[in-house]
Amino acid sequence: MDNGKKSKKLLILGTASDVGKSIMVTGLCKILSSKYKVAPFKAQNMSLNSWITKDGKEIGIAQAIQAKAAGVEPTADMNPVLLKPKGDRTSQVIVLGEPYADKTAGNYYDSIEEMHDVLREALERLESEYDLIVMEGAGGAAEINLYERDIVNVGTARITDAPIILVGDIESGGVFASLYGTKELFPKDISKNIKGFVINKFRGDPAILEPGLKQLEDITGVPVLGVLPYYKLKIPSEDSMAIRKKKGQEDDEEINEVDIAVIRLPRISNFTDFEPLERVAKVRYVDLDENIGNPDCIIIPGTKNTVNDLLDLQNSGMDAQIKDLKGKIPILGICGGYQMLGRTIHDSGIENGTEADYEGLGLLNISTVFGAYEKKTVQVKKEVVAEGPIFNHIKGEEITGYEIHMGETKTDKTVFGDDGSIDEAGTIVGTYLHGLFENENVRRALMIYLTEKKGIEYRSETVKTEEEAYQELADMVENCLDMQKIYEILDEQD
Numbered sequence: 001m002d003n004g005k006k007s008k009k010l011l012i013l014g015t016a017s018d019v020g021k022s023i024m025v026t027g028l029c030k031i032l033s034s035k036y037k038v039a040p041f042k043a044q045n046m047s048l049n050s051w052i053t054k055d056g057k058e059i060g061i062a063q064a065i066q067a068k069a070a071g072v073e074p075t076a077d078m079n080p081v082l083l084k085p086k087g088d089r090t091s092q093v094i095v096l097g098e099p100y101a102d103k104t105a106g107n108y109y110d111s112i113e114e115m116h117d118v119l120r121e122a123l124e125r126l127e128s129e130y131d132l133i134v135m136e137g138a139g140g141a142a143e144i145n146l147y148e149r150d151i152v153n154v155g156t157a158r159i160t161d162a163p164i165i166l167v168g169d170i171e172s173g174g175v176f177a178s179l180y181g182t183k184e185l186f187p188k189d190i191s192k193n194i195k196g197f198v199i200n201k202f203r204g205d206p207a208i209l210e211p212g213l214k215q216l217e218d219i220t221g222v223p224v225l226g227v228l229p230y231y232k233l234k235i236p237s238e239d240s241m242a243i244r245k246k247k248g249q250e251d252d253e254e255i256n257e258v259d260i261a262v263i264r265l266p267r268i269s270n271f272t273d274f275e276p277l278e279r280v281a282k283v284r285y286v287d288l289d290e291n292i293g294n295p296d297c298i299i300i301p302g303t304k305n306t307v308n309d310l311l312d313l314q315n316s317g318m319d320a321q322i323k324d325l326k327g328k329i330p331i332l333g334i335c336g337g338y339q340m341l342g343r344t345i346h347d348s349g350i351e352n353g354t355e356a357d358y359e360g361l362g363l364l365n366i367s368t369v370f371g372a373y374e375k376k377t378v379q380v381k382k383e384v385v386a387e388g389p390i391f392n393h394i395k396g397e398e399i400t401g402y403e404i405h406m407g408e409t410k411t412d413k414t415v416f417g418d419d420g421s422i423d424e425a426g427t428i429v430g431t432y433l434h435g436l437f438e439n440e441n442v443r444r445a446l447m448i449y450l451t452e453k454k455g456i457e458y459r460s461e462t463v464k465t466e467e468e469a470y471q472e473l474a475d476m477v478e479n480c481l482d483m484q485k486i487y488e489i490l491d492e493q494d
Contacts, residue, residue, distance in 0.1 A: 040066030277443065377403065
């Protein structure tokens with residue numbers, strides 16, 4: 001690439017999914033922003049979790065977090081291609097923040113040259129504005145069957161000729177073999193750019209690893225830049241691997257003894273909505289074929305396909321389990337979960353291919369219509385307007401969030417400004433707002449209601465700001481990595 005300005009670049013690749021690429025990029029963005037104007041970049045992201053930029057563009061949530069850590073505003077150029085799996089080997093393709101098409105894997109790869117052009121142009125725009133671009137790969141980088149059509153690992157490496165740091169996860173086992181094997185399977189023009197290894201998620205004494213680290217360095221000629229400990233994330237998860245690992249939480253004396261059941265829909269999306277609640281309550285994810293038990297609160301999350309997940313909910317019998325708890329505990333719906341709480345959904349063919357009407361759970365007096373292949377993507381500020389036992393004492397306060405949804409919902413009793421719906425008792429609540437529980441006042445209102453109803457003492461949380469969370473992560477990364485070597489790798493690009 002040559003557009004006049006030469007931004008420094010660093011590419012973080014992984015031996016597999018969920019090895020810690022995103023967290024490392026986030027930490028490096030925070031650390032390096034003290035010396036450079038830094039932008040994160042991920043050419044193509046396949047993620048269940050997305051974020052809306054200030055100008056209404058949809059990108060992977062990881063790149064939004066990384067941009068915030070770097071102290072810059074997230075933009076669509078930081079994640080030019082986002083794939084949102086919908087099931088049946090089909091994904092919605094988001095290009096530069098806008099819905100492009102629903103494509104199967106084969107059809108998507110037919111247009112891969114067009115996607116290469118998109119990422120080149122996005123990188124050129126970032127180069128014109130930033131001193132350093134910290135780039136992230138996806139999944140396992142050594143997918144030899146995909147080399148010729150890969151834009152995010154091999155493709156980004158070849159377009160940028162950037163120095164590479166390869167990350168492996170010791171918690172999954174076989175970390176030395178995976179680091180060595182990934183390097184050996186890379187094409188030679190890319191393998192030569194590997195400047196360091198990082199081992200992530202180690203729970204013991206790093207000194208135990210020293211003999212293995214030395215042998216790995218001797219065999220490969222690549223230095224090990226550090227060993228990162230297992231770290232309890234205080235920033236949102238990125239991809240589907242994280243939700244697969246969620247079941248229940250370890251005992252934590254600091255959280256309230258409140259049981260919140262999140263329904264694990266087959267096509268769940270934006271499950272990061274509920275991670276703030278994990279800091280204050282026992283949150284568990286319940287599959288459709290499970291007994292829901294006796295939770296203190298139920299949440300139906302967002303979904304990539306409301307109609308199909310509603311049908312699966314009904315066919316599994318989970319709908320009956322939820323409705324049996326009406327009037328006993330709060331039942332909340334977010335986005336697609338909000339649409340399911342209503343009386344009816346009319347699909348003109350946008351969701352399920354053919355025009356049809358569907359009966360909802362009937363817990364809220366709302367109706368939803370999917371009339372066009374158009375997605376609403378916007379950041380919002382709203383005022384709490386709902387009556388009822390949960391929100392009464394924060395009525396009139398402001399909250400923030402973002403909307404990512406198709407369909408329009410008619411309601412006669414809103415919750416947050418003109419958004420959402422609530423029943424007469426004030427305990428069945430639906431909203432389109434993602435990021436709702438990032439608002440401390442909303443978390444507090446819900447937890448006070450649940451603990452009082454249960455007759456236990458409410459434990460207020462120690463709230464960390466975003467900046468404090470990023471700094472804590474940066475301090476951990478900086479303490480464990482050879483940052484002097486990383487600066488030398490960057491300086492070699494002068």
